[in-house]
Amino acid sequence: MTETAPRPAAYTPTDRTIPTRSRERASYDRETVHSILDEGYMCHLGFVRDGAPVVLPTLYGRVGERLYVHGSTGSRPLRMAGQADPGLPVCLTVTHVDGLVLARSAFHHSINYRSVVIHGTAHQVTDPEEKREALDAIVDHVVPGRSYDSRPANAKELSATAVLRLDLGEVSAKSRTGGPNDEPEDLGLPHWTGVVPLRKGYGTPVPADDLAPDVELPDYLTTL
Amino acid sequence: MTETAPRPAAYTPTDRTIPTRSRERASYDRETVHSILDEGYMCHLGFVRDGAPVVLPTLYGRVGERLYVHGSTGSRPLRMAGQADPGLPVCLTVTHVDGLVLARSAFHHSINYRSVVIHGTAHQVTDPEEKREALDAIVDHVVPGRSYDSRPANAKELSATAVLRLDLGEVSAKSRTGGPNDEPEDLGLPHWTGVVPLRKGYGTPVPADDLAPDVELPDYLTTL
Secondary structure, X not given: OOOOOOOOOEOOOXXXXXXXXXXXXXXXXXXXHHHHHHOOOEEEEEEEEOOEEEEEEEEEEEEOOEEEEEEEOOOHHHHHHHHOOOXXXXXXXXXXXXXXXXXXXXXXXXXXXXXXXEEEEEEEOOOHHHHHHHHHHHHHHHOOOHHHHOEOOOXXXXXXXXXXXXXXXXXXXXXXXXXXXXXXXXOOOOOOOEEEEEEEEEOXXXXXXXXXXXXXXXXXHHOO | OOOOOOOXXXXXXXXXXXXXXXXXXXXXXXXXXXXXXXXXXXEEEEEEEOOEEEEEEEEEEEXXXXXXXXXXXXXXXXXXXXXXXXXXXXXXXXXXXXXXXXXXXXXXXXXXXXXXEEEEEEEEOOOHHHHHHHHHHHHHHHOOOHHHHOEOOXXXXXXXXXXXXXXXXEEEEEEEOOOOOOOHHHOOOOOOOEEEEEEEEEOOOEEOOOXXXXXXXXXXXXXX
């Protein structure tokens, strides 16, 4: 066995990942960041095009300290990352909304949420093995276990798909939990105050029109 | 009554709002754009800071053809919009995920979604009446009707809150609906295929610890 240095439990804060406000809501803890990323599959990817910002929703997957997004080789950010040297500066953000915080005052209304913001430079993945692993991770983020129950990409599909890698280096989590923080002088106001939790769930799976009737719903979908 | 020119039913496509791929998924229809925006309250706001992209989740509200976001006067994008002349170039994106599309092939896995992307320049709102209207719209996006059942912002709170306005001009919607699009040669594969719908809902409201017991849950929360 080769010895490796222990991985620090937290990411190092930088000027970009230290918030100007509500610093108590920020976290650089590696496990916290991973757990927020692993609970989702849709991120918002920001990049700069002709000097202006662009923000696009896209799927992602995590493998260790690497985040992957994919797209057609013809799509803008993936073309730009391929052309750019040394890579495409991006900001990738994942947000979960957990509850609506209703205070007595309009001013103190808020949202309970957990988010991760990653700053870095995205690079196109060229190694075929890494590309396959990344695509599996993206599919498995959407439905855990699904990559084992579908036909893997063939050579033609792989060459039509571009994958971007973004290393988890300059990264922070931010979250808000708990009830409203009303001003002392507002406590007697007659408005209902508290938190409305948000629930996410899945409806009944709808089979494709051309699905053979003997193909049963797999376990990983009944337990989703 | 003054006569006004009829508002066009669609936004004018531009180089930035015409997708490089899947153009059939794009729409510039005004009502489609409004309905996607009005169904949500959380957007991802992109801007450029020191040449690099930044993407932050934030609440928004719509009033006609104007979108508003708010924040502390000390927060970065709001400070930048205040300093910048003539405004802060932004990209504001709203995304709803409607279903997971599971194809027989990994390559054809997808997401049913609806999104709106707005490109433009954000300006700080200085008119007090517009600022109040914007803040009401943001609260009412989260919970319709809530702005009438909370204490409005006072002068001190208003001055601590900055509001950015982004006009709906360069805007497009994009959506995917329907089942998977498998390759003909994959139709005999044994994998389950179809769509898993996503459901969003609300849990039971949790009253604040200091809520007086005689304050009842308002109707607009029981019907949320």
